[in-house]
Amino acid sequence: MGSGGAVVRIGDTVRRPVRPHTATVASFLRHLESLGFAGAPRVLGIDEQGREMLTYIEGDVGLPPFPAWVGGDTVLIGVARLQRALHQAAASFVPPADAVWDRPNLAEAATGALVCHNDLCVENVVVRDGQVIAFIDFDFAAPSDRYLDIAIAARHWVPIRDEVDIDPDLRGLDRIARFHVFCGEHQLDRAEREIVVTHLGVFLDRALESMRRRAEAGLPAYIRVWEDGYPEQNRRSRAWVDAHADALIG
Numbered sequence: 001m002g003s004g005g006a007v008v009r010i011g012d013t014v015r016r017p018v019r020p021h022t023a024t025v026a027s028f029l030r031h032l033e034s035l036g037f038a039g040a041p042r043v044l045g046i047d048e049q050g051r052e053m054l055t056y057i058e059g060d061v062g063l064p065p066f067p068a069w070v071g072g073d074t075v076l077i078g079v080a081r082l083q084r085a086l087h088q089a090a091a092s093f094v095p096p097a098d099a100v101w102d103r104p105n106l107a108e109a110a111t112g113a114l115v116c117h118n119d120l121c122v123e124n125v126v127v128r129d130g131q132v133i134a135f136i137d138f139d140f141a142a143p144s145d146r147y148l149d150i151a152i153a154a155r156h157w158v159p160i161r162d163e164v165d166i167d168p169d170l171r172g173l174d175r176i177a178r179f180h181v182f183c184g185e186h187q188l189d190r191a192e193r194e195i196v197v198t199h200l201g202v203f204l205d206r207a208l209e210s211m212r213r214r215a216e217a218g219l220p221a222y223i224r225v226w227e228d229g230y231p232e233q234n235r236r237s238r239a240w241v242d243a244h245a246d247a248l249i250g
Contacts, residue, residue, distance in 0.1 A: 013044060015051040022052050024099045025138050028090070028115055029054075037089040039082045039134040057136060059128035068169040069130070070122055070157075076178055078132030079125055079157050080150075080185035083117070086135065087146050090115045101142035104210040105203060109143035116149035117141055121156045147192065151199035154182050155237070160200060162236035176247045194249045200241050208234045 007016050016022075026043045033042055044053035062070040069075060093115055103109075106118060117124075119140040126134045154160055158178045163171060183193050211230055214222035241248070 009056055012056050014041065014054045014056050015047055015049075016054065018046065018050060018052050019102070019139075021100045021102045021139070024096060024101060025141050026052070027096055027099075028093055028141055029138060031093045032086070032089050035089045035092070037085065039086065039132075040138065041134070041136060057126045057134045059126035059133050061124070061126055061136075062122040065167040066122055066170055069127070071170040071173050072130070073178075073181065074130055075125075075127060075132060076157055076182060077185055078127075079120065079153060080182045082132050082135065083120060083149065083153055084186050086117065087114060087149070095143070102140055103142040103144075104140070104214065105206045106140075106142060106144055106148070107206075109145070113143035114146055115141055116144040116146060118144055118149055118152060120149070120153035145199070147195045148199045148203060150183070150186055150188075151196045151203055154179055154196065155200060155203070158182060160237060160241060161233070162240045165233045165236060176244065179248050180250060190250055197241065197245050197248050201238060204234055204238045204241070 007014060009015075029040055029043050032040050041054040041057060044055065047053050091114060095115065103118070117135055117138060117140070119137065120135060124135055124137045125132060126136060158173075158175050159166060159170070160175065160179070166173070180193075183196060186192075188196065208231060211222055211226055211234075215226035
């Protein structure tokens, strides 16, 4: 939900409104490009209407109700591997002195914290021919904690939800096993999995408060999600994490 505005495709480009954090995120994307990281859009500048221009990445993204391929092991592993590669590429990035970030669900980060995507929901991952190709919509990229970034991605891709909130084609997935596969691709040990599980609970609490604030501020996309039952769904997810924490940690 990072874009929150008029985003359009024109040919092989994507045009997006410029926001206070646009230039900072652009500097991060240019850093990724300089390292040869292919799993993110390239920055092309500003168009004649004052919109940011990015490369369009050909492929599919999962949109609700999510198709069955979203629950495939190959895609799950691909998300984790590309996320790990993104973390490695981000490690050498030094934000500009006047950096501005949009970080609605994040606590303030320590100086020198790793810049992460922070919003690897299903809609923000491009898949082509069954393989994960790229991440898009870096609006919420910001200095964070890689374990939190892993927790956010796992929330969407495992998925970490109560069974009643999972789309019909994805019900019946072994969420405990998928969580361990995801963490395994990040080479996390038991102590690190415990950190991720702790982040899951804290993130859900922060997301609930952030969603409420943005809905109350009158932002249409957030109002729709809130009125569609997000508070109840979030609380059920939180309860599921608490009930299965021991199994998730392993």
